[in-house]
Amino acid sequence: MILIQFLNALQFSMTLFLLAVGLTIIFGLMKIVNLAHGSLYMVGAYIGLSIFNYTESFWLALIFAPILTALIGAFLYTLLFRHIQNADPMKQVLLTFGLIYIGLDSVRLLWGTMSHSISAPSILSNPVLLIDEPYPAYRLFVITIGLLVLFSLYFILEKTKIGAKVRASVDDPETAQLLQINTDKILFYTFALGCGLAGLAGITVAPILGVEPGMDMEVLVLTLIVVVVGGPGSLKGALIGSLLIGFVDSFGKVYIPQLAQIIIYAVMALTLLFKPDGLYKR
Amino acid sequence: MLLSLNNINKSFGAIKVLNNVNIISERKECIGIIGPNGAGKSTLFKVISGNLKQDTGDIFFNNTNITNFNTEKRARLGISQSFQKNSLFPEMTVKESLTLALTHKYNVSFNIFNSLVNNKNINTDAINIAKDIGLSDYLETKSDNLAYGLQRQLELGIAIACNPTLLLLDEPTAGMSPQETKEIIKLIKKLSINYSIIIVEHDMEVIYELAKRIYVLDRGSLIFEGDSKSVKNSELVQQKYLGI
Amino acid sequence: MRAVNYNPKLRLQLLLILLSISIIANIFGSYFTRFFIAEITILSIFAISLDFIASRGGMVSLGHAMFLGIGAYSTAILSINYGISPLSSTLSTFIIGVVIGLIIGYFIVFLDGIFFIMVTLALGEMFNAWVFTSDFLGGSDGISGIIRPDFSQIGIDMNNPLTFSFYVILWLLGIYFLLTKITDAPLGRNLDAIRQNSHRISAIGGYTKAYKAIAFSLSAGIASIAGSLYVQLNGFISPELTHWTVSGEGLIMIIVGGIGSISGAILGATVVHIIQHELSNIINWWMLVIGFGFIFIVLFMEDGLWGLLERIQKKLK
Numbered sequence: 001m002i003l004i005q006f007l008n009a010l011q012f013s014m015t016l017f018l019l020a021v022g023l024t025i026i027f028g029l030m031k032i033v034n035l036a037h038g039s040l041y042m043v044g045a046y047i048g049l050s051i052f053n054y055t056e057s058f059w060l061a062l063i064f065a066p067i068l069t070a071l072i073g074a075f076l077y078t079l080l081f082r083h084i085q086n087a088d089p090m091k092q093v094l095l096t097f098g099l100i101y102i103g104l105d106s107v108r109l110l111w112g113t114m115s116h117s118i119s120a121p122s123i124l125s126n127p128v129l130l131i132d133e134p135y136p137a138y139r140l141f142v143i144t145i146g147l148l149v150l151f152s153l154y155f156i157l158e159k160t161k162i163g164a165k166v167r168a169s170v171d172d173p174e175t176a177q178l179l180q181i182n183t184d185k186i187l188f189y190t191f192a193l194g195c196g197l198a199g200l201a202g203i204t205v206a207p208i209l210g211v212e213p214g215m216d217m218e219v220l221v222l223t224l225i226v227v228v229v230g231g232p233g234s235l236k237g238a239l240i241g242s243l244l245i246g247f248v249d250s251f252g253k254v255y256i257p258q259l260a261q262i263i264i265y266a267v268m269a270l271t272l273l274f275k276p277d278g279l280y281k282r
Numbered sequence: 283m284l285l286s287l288n289n290i291n292k293s294f295g296a297i298k299v300l301n302n303v304n305i306i307s308e309r310k311e312c313i314g315i316i317g318p319n320g321a322g323k324s325t326l327f328k329v330i331s332g333n334l335k336q337d338t339g340d341i342f343f344n345n346t347n348i349t350n351f352n353t354e355k356r357a358r359l360g361i362s363q364s365f366q367k368n369s370l371f372p373e374m375t376v377k378e379s380l381t382l383a384l385t386h387k388y389n390v391s392f393n394i395f396n397s398l399v400n401n402k403n404i405n406t407d408a409i410n411i412a413k414d415i416g417l418s419d420y421l422e423t424k425s426d427n428l429a430y431g432l433q434r435q436l437e438l439g440i441a442i443a444c445n446p447t448l449l450l451l452d453e454p455t456a457g458m459s460p461q462e463t464k465e466i467i468k469l470i471k472k473l474s475i476n477y478s479i480i481i482v483e484h485d486m487e488v489i490y491e492l493a494k495r496i497y498v499l500d501r502g503s504l505i506f507e508g509d510s511k512s513v514k515n516s517e518l519v520q521q522k523y524l525g526i
Numbered sequence: 527m528r529a530v531n532y533n534p535k536l537r538l539q540l541l542l543i544l545l546s547i548s549i550i551a552n553i554f555g556s557y558f559t560r561f562f563i564a565e566i567t568i569l570s571i572f573a574i575s576l577d578f579i580a581s582r583g584g585m586v587s588l589g590h591a592m593f594l595g596i597g598a599y600s601t602a603i604l605s606i607n608y609g610i611s612p613l614s615s616t617l618s619t620f621i622i623g624v625v626i627g628l629i630i631g632y633f634i635v636f637l638d639g640i641f642f643i644m645v646t647l648a649l650g651e652m653f654n655a656w657v658f659t660s661d662f663l664g665g666s667d668g669i670s671g672i673i674r675p676d677f678s679q680i681g682i683d684m685n686n687p688l689t690f691s692f693y694v695i696l697w698l699l700g701i702y703f704l705l706t707k708i709t710d711a712p713l714g715r716n717l718d719a720i721r722q723n724s725h726r727i728s729a730i731g732g733y734t735k736a737y738k739a740i741a742f743s744l745s746a747g748i749a750s751i752a753g754s755l756y757v758q759l760n761g762f763i764s765p766e767l768t769h770w771t772v773s774g775e776g777l778i779m780i781i782v783g784g785i786g787s788i789s790g791a792i793l794g795a796t797v798v799h800i801i802q803h804e805l806s807n808i809i810n811w812w813m814l815v816i817g818f819g820f821i822f823i824v825l826f827m828e829d830g831l832w833g834l835l836e837r838i839q840k841k842l843k
Contacts, residue, residue: 352728354728355731357728357730358731370726373529382716385712392736394711395711440726
């Protein structure tokens with residue numbers, strides 16, 4: 001029983017991580033809080049839905065939904081974000097708030113207001129037995145995807161040259177400038193990658209939670225909390241924040257259901273009171 | 283004695299930026315602190331203004347121990363500062379900026395009922411200060427639209443408007459043309475009649491012109507103290523400044 | 527955050543224009559128009575509360591719907607559970623809002639820009655989550671059966687939308703004059719300066735945090751009044767009122783109107799609400815229009831409609 005809750009919490013944490021890591025990288029690099037990050041997650045899920053409906057293949061949806069979401073991200077970057085990089089932070093936040101409206105209405109017009117579901121691929125649709133308890137294989141798959149992303153990001157950032165450049169740009173923009181790292185190019189790719197990961201979160205969650213308008217809002221607030229708790233701009237913070245919020249939320253819902261809704265906000269409030277810069281200050 | 287700094291030490295990590303610094307300033311005295319780049323002038327300035335806390339050492343102002351006071355509290359006691367990099371209210375006009383600073387002199391900043399525009403004392407004061415700092419012709423100009431030299435003058439104006447006893451000036455001539463520098467020196471000379479002043483500068487000529495007493499700072503330690511003549515004649519100082 | 531030019535004259539002119547339009551429309555309008563005017567007026571009060579802290583103190587709050595909710599729910603509870611008269615309830619909600627605003631403000635005014643936004647957002651969502659689960663507050667059903675003030679003794683029927691509209695317009699005017707007074711007074715000018723350069727206000731001995739906390743709590747109180755009037759207009763409250771997007775819509779209003787002029791916020795609330803309402807009747811992609819329009823204004827019309835008015839005013843001279 002506890003194992004199942006643990007796995008549920010881990011799966012939720014991994015989904016949050018996929019979202020938070022994109023948001024936090026974008027914040028670290030550009031000092032922009034992209035409120036439309038949840039919209040990209042929703043769009044990713046819807047694109048996945050369409051691919052799934054046409055091709056009847058979940059795997060194609062899994063591959064192409066994130067790629068197409070990344071392309072949308074690249075498009076947004078070129079058209080909008082690139083030009084507001086040095087603008088007033090409020091202006092940036094408000095612009096991304098406008099994007100939420102556009103995202104929500106586009107989805108509504110293209111896919112309607114009904115909620116849809118995607119079924120998990122047959123190979124993952126049967127539960128597996130974990131110490132006598134049946135557990136949905138698909139959730140294990142989502143955990144695996146999250147861990148894969150985590151490790152590849154770790155590898156890219158720690159072991160490759162481009163990763164070093166990204167880290168330098170996030171952690172220490174001044175040094176990055178001194179080293180003449182072409183930030184614009186890095187921004188473009190990381191922004192697209194961040195959006196792609198949001199899309200990946202959207203499509204992987206679709207078989208569990210379904211696809212519906214409004215899914216963007218719920219997840220946006222949670223992701224923002226993760227980022228604030230973890231420390232904006234910090235990759236390790238995004239991981240720790242995701243685990244903390246994911247576990248507190250999942251276990252809270254089981255053990256103290258009356259307070260479950262409020263407890264994550266309390267975690268955030270406490271973090272801010274005692275560590276205003278987040279758990280992982282850069 | 284107006285201000286005294288006793289055995290101030292400050293390190294950033296392994297680097298010792300201020301090493302046992304002692305400074306004393308008398309009432310209505312104009313003091314200069316000079317030193318080559320990286321000598322710790324800015325750190326010292328921030329320690330006096332309260333923007334930075336020293337590791338050890340005490341600061342007394344007017345017989346009050348202000349060691350643990352933050353900037354706001356020190357300002358209320360009468361320590362006002364002008365910044366090396368202009369720190370103005372970009373959307374406010376010269377007059378608005380000065381009347382605003384004057385609300386702190388008259389202790390009315392919490393007032394919510396009386397329009398500031400109609401406050402006679404404050405408006406007369408603001409016009410007088412504008413005259414003193416040579417901005418009478420720019421009362422209705424937004425700070426952002428002033429020429430750089432004039433912005434530096436307003437920077438000083440805001441500092442004196444809140445009625446300080448001690449003025450801290452951080453490189454008041456930074457980035458100015460020779461003509462503008464002359465103007466500001468004239469202005470500070472005028473101010474030194476009424477205020478105690480501490481100037482931090484790396485332009486020695488400015489300091490010679492203004493300061494009665496000069497402290498020379500090098501790599502965090504005071505290496506010399508005296509009037510401008512003795513500083514000019516000191517071999518040690520000349521070596522530090524010119525020998526490198 | 528940039529605010530519009532400090533221009534008390536245009537501020538008053540714009541108020542008078544909007545006021546005359548609303549009075550005329552209210553007198554000659556239909557039942558529906560009158561209801562609509564009351565709604566816009568209440569939204570204007572909410573927008574003003576956001577405008578005040580955004581321009582005075584530079585605090586952008588994405589959690590202000592919480593205070594709308596505090597006003598609405600406390601009015602409902604005070605008048606239904608405790609039988610307190612609707613007018614006294616509205617006055618009490620102001621005090622409740624101010625007190626809660628002061629407590630919250632005390633803890634959050636030290637936060638800058640983005641952090642302030644995120645924390646207010648999270649606080650608002652926390653309140654929203656609590657409201658949805660609280661049986662005492664009616665959960666997702668909300669509370670209904672809230673009555674309007676009763677002035678029948680002096681021959682005024684508040685259930686007539688004509689009189690109720692005038693009633694809320696009076697509230698708006700009162701709040702307008704209170705806030706313009708503060709804006710022009712030393713405290714307001716200091717708050718304006720804090721938005722531009724809070725560092726310098728500290729350096730000249732200002733009580734930066736205290737000013738901001740006062741402004742925040744006042745704004746919370748005013749948002750609470752808006753919430754109180756809103757439930758009296760509709761007779762019921764639904765927890766959706768406290769969702770953070772309601773705060774977001776309030777911000778859209780003040781940006782469309784132009785931040786920092788108070789009457790600009792009223793103009794913004796009017797225009798945005800009319801567009802939302804009328805557009806959604808004609809086309810079903812009105813949110814796209816709002817989204818793109820909003821982005822356009824943020825990018826290219828920094829002073830919103832106020833900036834436009836100022837240019838017209840200059841041309842007329």
